Amino acid sequence: MSALSDLLAFQRQTEALSQVMGRLGWDQETMMPPGAAEQRGEEMAALESVLHARRSDPRVGELLALAEAGTEAEKSQLRLIAHAHARATKVPADLAAELARVTSVAQGIWARARAADDLAAFLPTLETVVRLKRIEAEALADGGDLYDALIDDYEPGMKAAELAALFGRMRPRLVALRARIMEAGPTPEHVAGHFPKQVQLALSREIAMAFGYDMEHGRIDLAVHPFSSGSGADVRITTRVDEEEPLGCLYSTIHEVGHAAYEQNIAEDYRLSVLGQGVSMGVHESQSRIYENQLARSAAFTSWLYGRMRDLFGDIGVASPEAFHAAVNRVASGYIRTEADEVHYNLHIMLRFDLERALIGGDLAVADLEGAWNERFLSDFGVAVDRPRNGMLQDVHWSCGLFGYFPTYSLGNVYAGVLHEALRGDLPDLDAALAKGDPSPATAWLRERLQRHGGLRTPRATIEHAAGRKVTEAPLLDYLDAKFGAIYGV
Template identity: 75%
Template sequence: MSGVALSDLLAFQRETEALSQVMGRLGWDQETMMPRGAAAQRGDEMAALEGVLHARRTDPRIADWLASAKATTEAETAQLRLISRSYDRARKVPGKLAAEIARVTSVAQGQWAEARKAEDLAGFLPVLGQVVSLRREEGAALAEGGDAYDALLDGYEPGLKGDEIAALFDAMRPRIVALRAHVMAAAPAPELTGHFPKDRQLALAHEIAQAFGYDLSRGRIDEAVHPFSSGSFNDVRITTRVDESDPLGCLYSTIHEVGHAGYEQNIDQIHGLTVLGQGVSMGVHESQSRIYENQLARSPAFCHWLYGRMVDLFGPLSVTGPEDFARAVNRVASGYIRTEADEVHYNLHIMLRFDLERALMRGDLDLGDLEAAWNDRFLSDFGVAVDRPSHGMLQDVHWPVGLFGYFPTYSLGNVYAGCLHAALRADFPGLDEDLSKGDPSRALGWLKERVQTHGGLRPPRQTIEHATGGPVTEGPLLDYLETKFGVLYGL
C-alpha cells in the first residue's frame, strides 16, 4: 500500500507542478508581451488559476498519501519532506485569500509599472496598501500566533528567521561600511561612456549568455522593465533591459539572470516537474546568479576578454585598455538603483529594504511613512538624497507583487556565493587563465556538479555546505570584497 500511496502522491504532484509552470508563464507574459489593456483580465485569470492550485495543494488526499507513503531513496525522502512542507503551509491559508492575493498583485504589478514611469507614488499607494494588508493577513495565517514576517520569509528561504538575518547583517555591516569609506576616499574609477546601439548590445548579450551555458533551445531572452528569470525544467526564460548609453546594465543583467536560468536548466532531468526540479531556495538561487555575475563575469580576468569584444563591436571605448575597463565595470558609486549597484554598495541596499519591510509587516511602520523612512535611510547609508520615486521605493517590483520576505535572500545569496567562490578557487587556482579567454566552463561545470544538478534534494544551508565542505559564514564574501576592491582602488 505504501508503494501505491507514494506513486499516487507523486503523480498528483507532477500535475500540480505542471500547472504551476503555466501560472509562471502567465506572469512572464504579463511582464513582456501582454497588451496593457489586458491587466484587469489577467488579474482574474491569475486568481482563477491560483484557486485551482490552492485546492490541489490543500487536497485532503495529500495527508492520507503522506501518512501511508514510504520512501526508499534519498530523492523520495526529499520529495516527501517538501510536499509535506508545502501542504502544511498551503492549508493554513484560506483559498479565498490565496486567490485574492493573486488577483490584487497581478493588477498592482501593472499599476506599479505605470506609476514608476509617471513618478506617481501617491497614486500607487492605495493598491500597495491592499497588497500589504493581504500579505499581513497571509503572514498571520501562516505564523499561527508566531512572527508573521518570519512566516513570509520562510516561504523563500525555508527555516530562516528574521533575527538570524538581522544578526548576519549586523556582522557584515561594519566591514562593508569601512570598505565603502576607504573606496570612496580613493581616486574614482573611470566611467564607460558613449553610444552603444541596442542591436549590438543584445547580440553580445546572447553571445555571453551562451558562453555562460544558457541553452536557448530551452529558453529565450526578452526585454522587461525589471529583468527576471521565469520557469524551470525545459522552459526557462530570462529578460534583460537596454540603455544605449549603458551597455554594462544589459550585459550584466543578462549574466545575472543566466545564473538563475542555468541553475534551473542544469537540474537533473529525472527531477523535472517534481518538487525537486527547481532551485531549493531563493538564497541558493541568488548564489548562482551572483557568482556568475560578480565573481566570474566582473573578475578582472573576464573583463580582459570582454574589453576585446566590446572594442570589436563598438569601436574604441572611453576607457583605454582592459585594466581601466575592469575598473569601470567594477566602479563604486552611490547610485540609487539596487540592480545597478556595485558589489560594495549592494548589500546596503538589501539591509535598507529588509529593515523597512520587516517593520511594515510587523505594524511598526505605517505605509504612509514608508517613503520618508526609505529616503532618510538612503541618505544616511549612501550620502545621497533620493530625487524621485523611481529612484526610491518605486524602483523595485517586489513589494507591488507582494514578495515581502524576499529581499534578504539577495544578501544571503551573496554570502553563499562567497563560500562557493572560495571553494571553487581552491579547486581551480588557475581559473583566471580560463576567464581571460572568455571561458567560464570549468567554473560552470563545478557549480553544476556541486549545486545545480541536485535541485531541491537538500535544504538550503546543507546544499551550500555539501558543495563547499565547510560552514556558511559571511567571512569569505567580505574577504573577497576587501581583496578585490583593495587591488582595484589601490587601498
C-alpha cells in the same frame, strides 16, 4: 499503485500547473498588451484557486501518512510536499485567490506609477497588498513572528533574527570598506559612447551561451525589471537595454543566466517534481551573483570583454583592460539596487529588509514608507533621493507581494562567497580560461556540485555539500576587501 506513486503523480500535475502560472507571469512582464491587466488578474486568481485547492487537498495529507520512501530523493520529496501542504492548509482559498488577483493588477499600477514618478498613484494599491500579506502571515505564523512566516516562502527554515544578526556582522566591514574607497581619490573612468540596441542584445546572447545558457530551451526578452522564469525544458530570461550604458544589459543578462542555468541543469529525473527547481531564493541568488560578480566582473573575464566590446563598438571611452576592469567595478552611491556595485549592494538589501520587516510587523505605515526610505537612504549612501522611481518605486517586489524575498539577495551573496572560495581552491587555473571568455570550468563545477541536485537538500545543506565547508560571511567580506582594495589602492 502505491501511496507514494499516487502522491508523486498528483504532485506532478500540480507542478505542471504551477509552470503554466509562471508562464502567465512571464507573458505579463514581456508580451501582454497593457489593456489586459484586469483580465489577467482574474485569470491568475482562477489558476491560483486551482493550485491552492490541489496543494491543500486532504488527499495529499492522507497519501503523505501512507507513503513510504526508500531513496534520498523520495524522502526529500515527501519532506517538501508535507511542508507545502501544511502551509497551504493554513491559508484560506479566497485569500490565496485575492492575493493572486491583487498582485497581478498591482504590477501594472506600479509600472505606470514608476514611469510617471507618481507615488500617490501606487500607495493605495500597496496598502492593499500589505494588508493582505499581513493576513496571510497571521494565518501562517500560528502566533509566531509574521515576517518569519513570509521568509519561509523564499528561504525555508530561515528566521528574521538570524538574518538581522548576519547583517549586523556584515554591516561594519561594508561601511568601513565603503569609507576607505570614498576617501581614495579619483574614481575610475566611465564606459562612454553609443551602443546600438541590437548589437548589445547580440553580445548578451553570445555571453549567455558562453555561461551555459541553453537557447534551445530558453529565450531572451526585454522587461522593465530583468528576471528569470521557468524550470526544466523551458527557462526564459529577460534583460534591459540603454543605448548609452551597455553594462546594464550585459550584466543583467549574466545575472539572470545564473538563475536560468540552475534551473536548466537540474537532473532531468527531477523535472515536474518538487525537486525540479531551485531549493531556495538564497541558493538561487548565489548562482546569479557568482556568475555576475566573482566570474564576470573578475579581472580575467573583463580583459576578454574589453576586447570583445572594442571589436563590436569601437572606442568605448576607456583606454585599457585595466581601466575597463575598474570601470566595471566602479564604486558609487547610486540609487538603483540592480545597478549597485558589490560594496553598496548589501546595504541596499539591509535597507529593504528593515523597512519591510517593520511594515509587516505593523511598526511602519505605508503612508510613512517614503519618508523612512529617504531618511535611511541618505544616512547609508550619503545621497538624497531625488524622485520616487529612484527611491521606493524602483523595485517590483512589493507590488508582487514578495515580502520576505529581499533578504535572500544578501544571503545569496554570502552563499556565493563560500562557493567561490571553494571553487577557486579546486580550479587554480580558472583565470586562464576566463581571460579567453570561457567560464565553463567554473560553471561545470557549479553544475556538478550544486545545480543538478535541485531541491534534494535543505538550502544550507545544499551550499555546504557543494563547498565542503560551513556557511559564514567571512569569505564574501574577505573577497570584497581584497578585490576593491586592489582596485582602489586601499
